[in-house]
Amino acid sequence: MNLNQLQPPTAPHSLSANSVSRIMLTVLATLVPATIFGFWLYGWPALFLWIITVLAALLGEAACLKLAGNKALPTLSDGSALVTGWLLALSLPPWAPWWIGAVGGLFATTLAKQVFGGLGYNLFNPAMVARVFLLISFPVQMTVWIAPMPITSAAAPGFHDGLLIFLGNIPKPDAIASASLLGFAKTELSRGTDLLHSLVGSAYGISLTGARAGSLGETASLLIAAGGLVLLALRIIAWHIPVSMIAGIAIPALVANAIDPARYLDVTSHLLSGGAMLGAFYIATDYVTSPNTKAGQVVFGLACGFLTYVIRTWGGYPEGVAFAVLVMNACTPVIDRYLKPRILGRNWRGAPLDPAVERAKS
């Protein structure tokens, strides 16, 4: 082979139309079906909560940019604050009062993102930091779930009642208060009822259509997963984190469920409940807070999934995706330190390659 042919022309080699705002907008577009399904399932209060969470996230970002003496509009229009607010809204209980969304949105973009320096500098996923902050600070409001009542059904609150629920002015009727599947399973187990008895015939079984209690984006797991597959197909995200995170949840769930189905939930329930799908496709794949190398991403995803399973099964909280992702965000610099890509012209240990051997190989 003529070596001259291998010499690259001068940079720039090629330009792609990709940009931060294009990626963010694609991510949002794939979230639309699941979000609309959530609105349909939980009615007006969910829509109001989504609006205020997104607005608060944007406001927090704009205020920080102004404080730092920057122009707000160019950074706001990259869409990253919009994605943060949107993902946070999807992880909230759909009928939470307005101030949950407002505090969470502001917290996410100010204290979890902009104080670190903005997009690309934050150590932790802003939406998950805000969710954990809300969950720890307001345990009551963050764990009140409602049974789904599609917006078209007679029982669903109208626009006016929805606004009152959103403003926290009327208490939620007890009849519609409900528990998410993971929460229900945990409570029943702690009361000594095993899963074989508690789940049979109750309204808490897994339902593929998503008609069950949970956070705004939780029950539409299949739509979330479909959106994630679109992102994979568009190469916005790589397969390493989602696949390994799902494996990290599924493998221990399979083993434990096979050993003792009365104590451990089945794989389907684990994968379609809580934030598993949202976490695997949208949260853990955050470019900023996940490792750079493919090997690192596999380690990261597996650990995220495994930690999620551990927290769900043996931890104090029924759901663990947010905690697991945050713990692994903290480990990302360590992973990146030990799983580095091979330097061109050197072997994995960093020693120079022998030119004679390499020539013989090619």
Next chain:
Amino acid sequence: MNTREIIKNGLWDQNIVFSQLLGMCPAMAVTTSGTNGLGMGLATTVVLVGANILISSIRDFVSPQVRIPVYIVVIATLVTLVDMSLNAWMHDLYRVLGLFIALIVVNCAVLGRADSFASRSTVLASALDGLCMGLGFTVALTAIGLIRELIGMGTLFNQASLLLGPRFAFLEMKVFPDYGGVLMMVLPPAGFLVLGLLLAAKRLVERRAAASARSGAAALAVENATGCH
């Protein structure tokens, strides 16, 4: 170093928490309420003043090679005295602050003042330095505690009568009635959050002051320059 400088250093310029970032363990751990912060700050102030006076008065007899063990013994003795006194006369507060009083021994701010100031200054200056550093520490801890308490529980100086006696019960305020509380604010992470925001605020104030001083000096210079001609 003159008196004014010592006072200004202790309260603002070299504030133990906000500038030197020393004594972080008590600054994070006990500042769940204004009262706890105040109590911890005052206890530390007593130790700081005592340690500075003692160490300054023995500074000529302690050789540099053994100074650190000597300082530690002096500080530990004082802390034990404070610990026993609190246990005897302010038992309710002692039960709240408990473990952290004994930990004043390892508060690096105390050793820091002993080594960097008291070991090379007169007794009077050292006493003043200990007092001002202690008061600066107290103000910082009380501020962090008040902010965390206000947001976390909606009260101010809760249980102040335990620390200062029943006459100070008027300090106890319930600012927001029917407040659900923000649990996170009384947990450790909020200590870091509030400290970080207060550090930023202090630097903002200093930067503003420096900017206005600069512009004032510039205006004066222009005035002088025009005055010459």
